[in-house]
Amino acid sequence: MNTSSFKKLVQACTLSASIIALGSCKKDFQEINVDPQSITTVAPETLFYTAETKMLTSNASWYDTYACKLRWMQYCSNIWGYSTTNFTYFSSQIGASLYDDYNSVGSYITNAGYLATQKNTLDQYSDMLQMGKILIITKGMQTTDIQGSLAYKTAWQIRNGKDSSIYLNPSFESQEELYKTWNDDLVTCIQKLQNPPANVKKIGSYDRAFGGNTQQWIKTANALRLRIAIRLWKRLPDLAKSIATEVLAPANAANIPTGINDSFILWHANDYTTYNPGDWHSVYDMDCAAAPFMNYLKKYNDPRKNIFFQINNLTPDNIAAYNAQSSDKKVGGNITSAMTQWEGGTVSYDKRSTDEPYLARTLAGSPAVNMRAMNYPQTRLWKGTGYDGTGSGGNFAPLLTYADFCFMAAEFVLQDNIPSTQTASQWYTAGVTASVKQWDAIGNYCKVYDYEALTDVQLQAFLTQPGIAWDASKGLEQIYCQAYVEDFKNTNESWAQWKRTGFPNQTSSIIKFDKVLINGVEQNIPRKVKFEYPTVGTTNYDNIKARLDGMAAFPEFGGVTNEFGHLWWEN
Structure with missing residues (x-):
């Protein structure tokens, strides 16, 4: 074993040990806030590292991405996982895993600060703790988008x-208190980092984001603001x-992101499944490309297409061989000449039995060839080994x-004439431009197939075509739809922005959603979890009840058990 491999092995073992020592948090999302467990004495930077690994976990990927938001946002259509009646909020785990991860991140960062205090090294870890606060706020924003009110100021203090x-x-x-507090805390983080x-x-x-570069964390804090x-x-x-x-002021230009190297991305190399072994299915078994998204990618020959999805096996030779098979080996008859190597399937459950791209087909042979037309996602975007x-x-x-930052800035400048450098x-x-270049770099980093x-x-041809080149008459729609494409993997943000903007939708001229029907009934996309009141005697009963009462007071909340109502910030 060479020195590099040995170092990687030691790092993996150290990480695994810290996770085992620190990973005894209970699933119920209140528990980590109130369970007086002993404080583990490890290096503060190890806790920071572990907190970053909790920003994306297998449970949240499974429930909130593969089973829900990839499908709700019509990036993909499900080929496996949960029955046809479960398009909407079908499991209490939806959103709960995000809350678990939020509590884990908050716990580790809070514990890191405590350890630094105990070791009289608080000043030494000042930068790291500001970065940790930024992590908590980032995860908190993802969590409140589906969970509403959260514990923050008094959370994790055990x-x-x-x-x-x-x-x-x-x-x-x-949410009003959270956003005001988070904005103030980010301002403080910036001041302390400076x-x-x-x-x-x-x-x-x-630090898996910026290698400890404080200026890039300052830029991130402003982007979060x-x-x-x-x-x-x-x-x-x-x-x-x-x-x-404040953020977009020309005088602040040095403190905001200026290129893809400033993107707030956690780079986990090939060790993601070391600390997320539960993500063994990956996205491959559950989802294939949906027609609305693939139609856009093909229409505009978007260069991100082959980074998002794997090319299918519908070559002319394979189609001819499949069609020449005996009828008992075919499903749904011959493959039509209209089928290409880039296809998306229907999102509507009622149309799947007759939707040619959706049909599961196999070309007999050794080995057999998968002839389903719907393109599979590039699984190495989620799991390095594919x-x-x-x-x-x-x-x-x-x-x-x-x-993401550019699209938000574009909207503020367009809508409110906010002073800016652009x-x-x-x-x-x-x-x-940044999105296309970023995804190209990601494709290379993840070693996606082909x-x-x-x-x-390619880039210039894409940027200059009608529908992609800026058109003032539909500028907002362009901003919203391109933000949607950018957030293919960041589905929490894509879904949150859909709740805010209503794009994409069934009338968009750029990315047109399907109408989702189950037994003739059109399905709606959930906007929050289904809450339930705690039973008397539950730990922290009064505060949990007050939380739900407060959210339910908003007229558009729609009831505690109604997943289609609006949370405060959407109103």
């Missing part, structure tokens, strides 16, 4: 050596515009990319 009743029974902040103690410690490779502003736009427009004005166990690529967790058109074009590097000719 991990900070505190054991009074207020910390054993934490209260919950409303003015670190003289003896501050650099954490380097313990813009995401907060866009969430507050409908409810608190003056505050939203004030935040956007569905077949081969491959040496990396895994990644996109949290807020430079393209026009709305320039921000939009920068966003599309990767081919992007060329300048």
